[in-house]
Amino acid sequence: MALRRRGRPRLHVSKPEQVLMTSILDGTVTVGVVGLGYVGLPLAVEFARSGIRTIGIDVSADKVKSLAAGKNYIQDIDDAVVRDCVKKQKTLTATTSFDAVKDCDVIYVCVPTPFTPNKDPDISHIVHATTSIAANLRRGQLVILKSTTFPGTTERYVKPILDATGLKCGKDYFLAFSPERIDPGNKTWTTHNTPVVVGGVSKACTDLAIAINRRIISEVVPVSTPAVAEMEKLLENIFRSVNIALVNELAQLCDRIGVNIWEVVSAASTKPFGFMPFYPGPGIGGHCILIDPYYLSWMAREVDFVTNFITLAAEVNESMPFYVRSMIEREIAKQPVAMGKAKVLLLGMAFKRDVDDLRHSPALRVAELLIEDGIENVSYFDPYIPEVRVHDTVLKSRKNLTPTYLQRHDVVVITTDHSSFDIDMIVRHAKVVIDTRNATKNIKHSRRNIVLLGDGK
Numbered sequence: 001m002a003l004r005r006r007g008r009p010r011l012h013v014s015k016p017e018q019v020l021m022t023s024i025l026d027g028t029v030t031v032g033v034v035g036l037g038y039v040g041l042p043l044a045v046e047f048a049r050s051g052i053r054t055i056g057i058d059v060s061a062d063k064v065k066s067l068a069a070g071k072n073y074i075q076d077i078d079d080a081v082v083r084d085c086v087k088k089q090k091t092l093t094a095t096t097s098f099d100a101v102k103d104c105d106v107i108y109v110c111v112p113t114p115f116t117p118n119k120d121p122d123i124s125h126i127v128h129a130t131t132s133i134a135a136n137l138r139r140g141q142l143v144i145l146k147s148t149t150f151p152g153t154t155e156r157y158v159k160p161i162l163d164a165t166g167l168k169c170g171k172d173y174f175l176a177f178s179p180e181r182i183d184p185g186n187k188t189w190t191t192h193n194t195p196v197v198v199g200g201v202s203k204a205c206t207d208l209a210i211a212i213n214r215r216i217i218s219e220v221v222p223v224s225t226p227a228v229a230e231m232e233k234l235l236e237n238i239f240r241s242v243n244i245a246l247v248n249e250l251a252q253l254c255d256r257i258g259v260n261i262w263e264v265v266s267a268a269s270t271k272p273f274g275f276m277p278f279y280p281g282p283g284i285g286g287h288c289i290l291i292d293p294y295y296l297s298w299m300a301r302e303v304d305f306v307t308n309f310i311t312l313a314a315e316v317n318e319s320m321p322f323y324v325r326s327m328i329e330r331e332i333a334k335q336p337v338a339m340g341k342a343k344v345l346l347l348g349m350a351f352k353r354d355v356d357d358l359r360h361s362p363a364l365r366v367a368e369l370l371i372e373d374g375i376e377n378v379s380y381f382d383p384y385i386p387e388v389r390v391h392d393t394v395l396k397s398r399k400n401l402t403p404t405y406l407q408r409h410d411v412v413v414i415t416t417d418h419s420s421f422d423i424d425m426i427v428r429h430a431k432v433v434i435d436t437r438n439a440t441k442n443i444k445h446s447r448r449n450i451v452l453l454g455d456g457k
């Protein structure tokens with residue numbers, strides 16, 4: 001005969017992590033995404049389209065208004081998908097109010113991490129977002145930081161703000177870092193099929209972060225701490241920055257010795273192991289490759305460490321717009337026109353091919369340098385960027401590129417190789433084409449008027 005337990009019957013109370021895990025697994029979880037930009041909006045849309053209730057929070061009233069109306073503003077996302085999530089499925093809503101955090105079980109933070117004018121990290125957006133989340137934090141919530149930042153940010157800056165609520169990390173609330181790998185403009189690798197790394201403050205934090213990411217991402221890779229995840233993201237970007245700097249330096253050497261760097265890289269790429277091609281260009285831009293290395297070199301100074309590779313790579317990459325300026329001015333000097341009166345046309349203002357992102361664009365830097373040198377007639381054509389401000393001047397993109405317009409310029413520079421550019425037409429009608437991207441590689445007819453970065457001619 002079974003022994004009967006004496007005393008009061010025990011109430012079974014689920015732990016916050018169990019409750020959250022259950023809601024993640026059964027799809028009843030509500031996801032919040034703070035920061036609805038190039039990273040946050042695709043993430044929010046991916047959750048919403050999978051049927052998960054998703055709330056976007058942004059300080060930009062314009063973005064929230066647009067989204068609330070079902071209007072997409074990020075190039076990579078299908079307009080119809082946003083419309084469907086907002087208007088039909090009604091799984092996606094947006095607000096400027098952090099009160100919405102109370103309704104969320106998981107909160108992703110995707111705010112910008114720029115640098116200051118002196119190139120020190122500016123994590124004020126992370127601090128602001130975290131403080132606003134903390135004001136609404138409750139038991140059983142998971143916060144996942146996605147903004148790229150230096151190792152230690154999650155545990156040394158985010159966690160103390162959340163801990164100040166009195167809730168305990170790993171017990172009452174959960175915290176992890178999971179860096180973003182989105183590559184705007186990349187049609188092959190998307191939010192869904194690009195593996196993500198997660199590092200939680202505790203095992204429960206990591207397990208929950210894995211589970212929520214698995215709802216929309218095919219492969220999730222756990223690491224032991226948030227700092228490992230923070231550092232691996234910086235390694236990815238520094239790897240690119242250093243290798244791009246290497247070819248940029250070699251391109252300048254090749255210019256002096258009359259060897260074509262593009263042919264060199266192409267030949268080296270035939271090695272089936274131990275080599276990965278990187279290509280020279282007018283410099284690096286965007287919100288990642290240029291900025292992120294500085295986050296690590298700043299942090300390294302705290303422990304008396306000098307990150308020589310990073311500093312050298314930045315020096316070379318940031319010198320490239322100056323190098324392109326000297327190429328342009330050399331071509332102007334060969335023509336019967338005064339430097340200040342020369343007409344220069346830049347083709348492509350976005351920081352890379354087929355995107356509408358202008359942030360830290362090297363083409364913009366080239367335009368600035370030309371205007372600083374007193375060249376008054378700098379114009380540009382970019383189907384993705386309708387206008388730019390260069391110092392105090394607002395430049396508007398030409399609506400379309402015609403032979404007559406090309407002929408009117410003394411120098412035409414391919415600064416960004418958008419795939420819609422008719423390179424053949426450009427080369428046929430421009431007096432001189434300075435090609436900083438090897439966009440003219442397939443030109444079969446005369447290359448007489450082409451000056452290619454890194455081939456020494």
Ligand SMILES: NC(=O)c1ccc[n+]([C@@H]2O[C@H](COP(=O)([O-])OP(=O)(O)OC[C@H]3O[C@@H](n4cnc5c(N)ncnc54)[C@H](O)[C@@H]3O)[C@@H](O)[C@H]2O)c1
Nearest residue numbers: 035036037038039058059060111113125128129147148180
């Ligand atoms: N763009 C990329 O390709 C990419 C790729 C990987 C990682 N990242 C990283 O992701 C982070 C976000 O980058 P992004 O390109 O999406 O930036 P973004 O500027 O496109 O978007 C950031 C959004 O956050 C909003 N925001 C700013 N402060 C806020 C606050 N306190 N509360 C709520 N919203 C706020 C802004 O209004 C903006 O809509 C950065 O750390 C970046 O380094 C970006």
